[in-house]
Amino acid sequence: MPFKYVFILFCYCVLQSSTLFCQNELYKIDQDSSSTWTLFKYDVNTTWQGVKYSFTKPLDWKGKDFAKLGGLIIGTATLSLADEEGKRFFDRQQEDFPSLIRDFGWYFGSPQNYFMANAGIYGFGLLTKNEKVRRTSVLIITSSITSGFIQTIAKNGFGRARPGTGLGPYYFKPFSKEAGHHAFPSGHTILSVTMAHAIAKQLNNTWAKIGVYTIGAIPPISRLVDGAHWLTDVAFSAALSIIVVDSVDKFLFKNESHGISNPKLNKRITWNMSFGANKIGVIGTF
DSSP: OOHHHHHHHHHHHHHHHHHHHOOSSOOOOOTTTSOHHHHHHHHHHHHHHHHHHHHHGGGGOOHHHHHHHHHHHHHHHHHGGGHHHHHHHHHHTTTTSOHHHHHHHHHHHSHHHHHHHHHHHHHHHHHTTOHHHHHHHHHHHHHHHHHHHHHHHHHHHHOBOOGGGTSOTTOBOTTOOOGGGOOSSOHHHHHHHHHHHHHHTTOOOHHHHHHHHHHHHHHHHHHHHTTSSOHHHHHHHHHHHHHHHHHHHHHHHHTTGGGOOOHHHHTOOEEEEEEETTEEEEEEEO
């Protein structure tokens, strides 16, 4: 099933659920004593609030935010100069690239398998009442809806030709329904990097993070080897996924969703001046 249909169906289910379960704002519940049904309604509401935040956040953008967007666009345009050479490089890897890894990259980045994997993660967190696992799953799905919507609009709007068409990296056929003109951005990359980055952010061990990111990098690389995307398709998609996940994660921490506060804030040292008889001191509170 094409990604856009899976994505639309999933969004419909979330929106339908939101009309039943969602309030106008995030609320707090006792994560330990609440029933499974109450936790589920809370998670649906949190997802809905996160999606609304993601789509309305640009309305509050400042100059630095637009500067970052401009930097992403300029960086992508500059990297496009290496698209053709990148294609030749990955074409040379096709014969020697392990088929097992290529197959894994395809299946892991496919929407059906992706949502099944996340459903498994969430189901485990819900049944065991593990708020950290549930929050991670909410972060993944909220980010996926946001970046997936952007990807669906951009893929159809730009109509960029895939490497396999032989038309080159600068051929665009806007609003084309042909699969060969849906190169930009990469759906497999968006999904795999979104999940990998969201999970890696929950880990403290550097090697564990590297392992998660390595697995998340397999779908983008396999798509390049398969000649399905240009280098800029993958690079832009990865950057977009990271930006969206970080933004949603910040929103969840700000509202202390699932009763979890930002651990980085707890590690901050507050410095205060201390005045006494014949002495002046600086006290750090941590």
